[in-house]
Amino acid sequence: MARSTTIHVCSACGHQEPRWQGRCPGCGEWNTLVEEAAPQASPGGRSRGLGAAGGSGGGRAVKPVRLRDVQSPRVARLSTGIGEFDRVLGGGLVPGSLVLLGGSPGIGKSTLTGMAMGNLAGAGHGTLYVSGEESAAQVKLRAARLPGAALDVPVLAETDLDTVIATMVAERPEVCVIDSVQTLYASELNGAPGSVGQVREVAGRIARVAKETGTAVMLVGHVTKEGALAGPRVLEHLVDAVLQFEGERERTYRTLRALKNRFGSTNEAGVFEMRSGGLVEVLDASGRFVSEATRAPGSVVLASMEGSRPLLVEVQALVSPSELVPPRRMVNGIDRNRVALVLAVLARHGGVPTGSADVFVNVVGGVRIDEPGADLAVALAVASAVRGASLGGDSPQPLACFGELGLTGELRSVGHPERRLEETKKFGLRTVVAPEGSGPGAVAVGSLRAALRAALPPTRARAAEAA
Numbered sequence: 001m002a003r004s005t006t007i008h009v010c011s012a013c014g015h016q017e018p019r020w021q022g023r024c025p026g027c028g029e030w031n032t033l034v035e036e037a038a039p040q041a042s043p044g045g046r047s048r049g050l051g052a053a054g055g056s057g058g059g060r061a062v063k064p065v066r067l068r069d070v071q072s073p074r075v076a077r078l079s080t081g082i083g084e085f086d087r088v089l090g091g092g093l094v095p096g097s098l099v100l101l102g103g104s105p106g107i108g109k110s111t112l113t114g115m116a117m118g119n120l121a122g123a124g125h126g127t128l129y130v131s132g133e134e135s136a137a138q139v140k141l142r143a144a145r146l147p148g149a150a151l152d153v154p155v156l157a158e159t160d161l162d163t164v165i166a167t168m169v170a171e172r173p174e175v176c177v178i179d180s181v182q183t184l185y186a187s188e189l190n191g192a193p194g195s196v197g198q199v200r201e202v203a204g205r206i207a208r209v210a211k212e213t214g215t216a217v218m219l220v221g222h223v224t225k226e227g228a229l230a231g232p233r234v235l236e237h238l239v240d241a242v243l244q245f246e247g248e249r250e251r252t253y254r255t256l257r258a259l260k261n262r263f264g265s266t267n268e269a270g271v272f273e274m275r276s277g278g279l280v281e282v283l284d285a286s287g288r289f290v291s292e293a294t295r296a297p298g299s300v301v302l303a304s305m306e307g308s309r310p311l312l313v314e315v316q317a318l319v320s321p322s323e324l325v326p327p328r329r330m331v332n333g334i335d336r337n338r339v340a341l342v343l344a345v346l347a348r349h350g351g352v353p354t355g356s357a358d359v360f361v362n363v364v365g366g367v368r369i370d371e372p373g374a375d376l377a378v379a380l381a382v383a384s385a386v387r388g389a390s391l392g393g394d395s396p397q398p399l400a401c402f403g404e405l406g407l408t409g410e411l412r413s414v415g416h417p418e419r420r421l422e423e424t425k426k427f428g429l430r431t432v433v434a435p436e437g438s439g440p441g442a443v444a445v446g447s448l449r450a451a452l453r454a455a456l457p458p459t460r461a462r463a464a465e466a467a
């Protein structure tokens with residue numbers, strides 16, 4: 001029996017309205033009303049207040065179990081056959097779980113899930129690929145480019161939620177991909193596919209089926225660069241894991257990160273490269289980035305951490321005089337507010353003002369760095385660009401660094417200094433400017449000023465300062 005009515009519920013205060021309104025009459029917030037399927041009237045009526053049945057509401061009391069006595073069976077994880085993917089998932093897919101894979105269009109979500117499904121099918125697991133976005137023929141075209149058993153995966157090109165769920169229940173796949181959650185629609189809601197209400201209903205019902213049938217479901221969701229699109233964001237609390245696939249579409253490197261994971265750490269990240277035959281895991285990312293690093297002014301190697309793994313990346317800066325007020329700040333692969341802060345500290349405490357210049361900062365290779373340890377690299381790259389001098393003087397290797405900048409110009413320690421130093425040693429980088437207490441082998445400095453002195457040739461630096 002199809003439910004014919006829907007209600008609109010305010011996502012801020014819970015107020016209910018029969019029709020959509022721009023402003024919630026309950027709390028006065030704008031654009032908070034979201035369409036939901038109306039709850040089916042239960043025979044006992046709606047009132048479940050304290051007054052009913054002596055306050056018990058008719059429920060049956062259950063004896064809570066002490067945590068110590070709770071049975072927790074070890075679940076066998078399903079390996080996607082992609083090491084980096086498994087690691088980010090916390091050791092593979094958990095049966096009955098719901099994983100949301102977010103990322104901007106064209107980043108490679110369908111490729112990644114297609115490859116994983118191919119490997120799972122090849123390993124004898126039951127799979128189902130639901131494509132609401134592309135026709136079966138289009139999915140086949142992609143699969144034909146992928147290695148392994150990608151062509152053995154059963155595909156369902158469908159956007160009607162009821163059909164998808166019925167198929168899932170009938171087929172009982174061990175792993176199911178929904179590509180994408182924004183394209184499915186529940187017929188009882190009037191909202192367009194991809195609207196908040198639809199996305200929530202779709203994910204909610206699929207989650208119930210997943211739990212009941214033990215199917216591991218990967219929900220693909222589009223997110224815009226700003227994460228602005230309402231879709232996937234509203235699902236974060238509903239799913240077990242949220243993975244973000246990011247990078248620049250035009251570049252080859254992509255990182256896969258866990259933003260939330262009920263079955264593993266959120267510190268893990270995997271690096272991939274998009275090739276003509278699908279995504280390839282990049283296991284020696286540091287080596288690649290270091291060998292590509294230039295020794296030109298404005299370039300420095302950052303010893304960063306991608307989750308529990310050290311990663312060496314090149315950070316580049318370009319500073320050019322500007323007539324614009326305010327001057328341009330173009331940033332790629334790093335938080336622009338963080339760069340603004342570093343520029344302010346650099347001007348105030350490092351004697352390197354950039355107030356009348358355009359500043360461009362880029363993390364090479366399309367990698368995104370999301371940690372405070374990148375501060376020093378940005379500062380050194382900008383200072384080196386301003387002064388037109390290579391960091392590290394005449395050394396043939398690029399200079400490496402890491403460290404967080406405080407607002408008073410001090411250099412603060414960051415996590416895992418020993419792993420970062422080990423990685424720089426492994427790739428033959430001899431000079432590493434790092435916060436004090438980072439361990440042997442580093443050029444330990446306590447402030448931005450000291451770091452600049454250590455990294456830039458003193459004669460030229462002094463000349464530039466005098467100028």
Ligand code: TYD
Binds near residue numbers: 112
């Ligand atoms: P896709 O997985 O469709 O991205 P999404 O699902 O996130 O929107 O593919 C992204 C791009 O990758 C697409 O422009 C084509 C390219 N690509 C390759 O370079 N090599 C390949 O083997 C495949 C399958 C795709």
Ligand code: MG
Binds near residue numbers: 109110111133179
């Ligand atoms: Mg896609």
